[in-house]
Amino acid sequence: xxxxxxxxxxxxxxxxxxxxxxxxxxxxxxxxxxxxxxxxxxxxxxxxxxxxxxxxxxxxxxxxxxxxxxxxxxxxxxxxxxxxxxxxxxxxxxxxxxxxxxxxxxxxxxxxxxxxxxxxxxxxxxxxxxxxxxxxxxxxxxxxxxxxxxxxxxxxxxxxxxxxxxxxxxxxxxxxxxxxxxxxxxxxxxxxxxxxxxxxxxxxxxxxxxxxxxxxxxxxxxxxxxxxxxxxxxxxxxxxxxxxxxxx
Numbered sequence: 609x610x611x612x613x614x615x616x617x618x619x620x621x622x623x624x625x626x627x628x629x630x631x632x633x634x635x636x637x638x639x640x641x642x643x644x645x646x647x648x649x650x651x652x653x654x655x656x657x658x659x660x661x662x663x664x665x666x667x668x669x670x671x672x673x674x675x676x677x678x679x680x681x682x683x684x685x686x687x688x689x690x691x692x693x694x695x696x697x698x699x700x701x702x703x704x705x706x707x708x709x710x711x712x713x714x715x716x717x718x719x720x721x722x723x724x725x726x727x728x729x730x731x732x733x734x735x736x737x738x739x740x741x742x743x744x745x746x747x748x749x750x751x752x753x754x755x756x757x758x759x760x761x762x763x764x765x766x767x768x769x770x771x772x773x774x775x776x777x778x779x780x781x782x783x784x785x786x787x788x789x790x791x792x793x794x795x796x797x798x799x800x801x802x803x804x805x806x807x808x809x810x811x812x813x814x815x816x817x818x819x820x821x822x823x824x825x826x827x828x829x830x831x832x833x834x835x836x837x838x839x840x841x842x843x844x845x846x847x848x849x850x851x852x853x854x855x856x
Contacts, residue, residue: 616689629727634720680727694813796855
């Protein structure tokens with residue numbers, strides 16, 4: 609079983625001595641995209657990515673310096689955000705990191721699909737960015753069905769822990785025979801159960817940590833997840849959707 613995760617917008621340098629880095633599977637695509645983005649001015653990146661002038665300048669600097677000799681970071685440790693904070697991979701043992709490297713996959717607008725020990729450089733490029741690449745109108749069209757094929761190449765089930773933006777790079781390319789299970793995380797507010805974005809990000813991180821710490825390989829064991837007060841709700845779940853809620 610694999611789990612599919614979203615990346616985070618913020619990144620950091622990070623070194624883990626026992627992590628043997630490898631080149632990302634779609635490194636050639638990443639190099640092509642970097643070459644294209646490097647030609648854009650800060651204001652063009654700002655407009656393309658719908659970000660502030662400050663972030664546009666930061667993105668410009670990242671792409672101008674991309675490829676300069678500097679240590680790469682293992683993908684699992686490179687991203688900074690609520691999901692990764694709650695996953696807390698910094699305390700993974702060597703065996704746990706090896707398990708994570710085998711079962712976790714991270715979507716990326718630039719790199720396509722990453723394993724935890726793939727070496728990455730800092731970048732800014734969300735999957736939903738309207739960047740035309742060659743004859744492809746955007747990144748979804750550029751990546752096409754390649755990410756779904758790579759994600760399911762082992763033939764086992766995949767637990768979808770990604771946001772809608774990144775799940776959209778996979779789901780439309782599934783033929784129906786794949787076991788694609790989406791996890792929903794709800795919180796009670798008054799009489800209603802609601803999906804709160806911040807809570808969902810944190811829960812996805814905790815679920816990824818649970819999978820690694822418990823060495824989960826069977827989707828049925830996912831239902832035992834009970835971190836942070838969540839519990840599995842059979843009445844709101846099905847074969848392809850697992851719903852968890854807290855505050856009940």
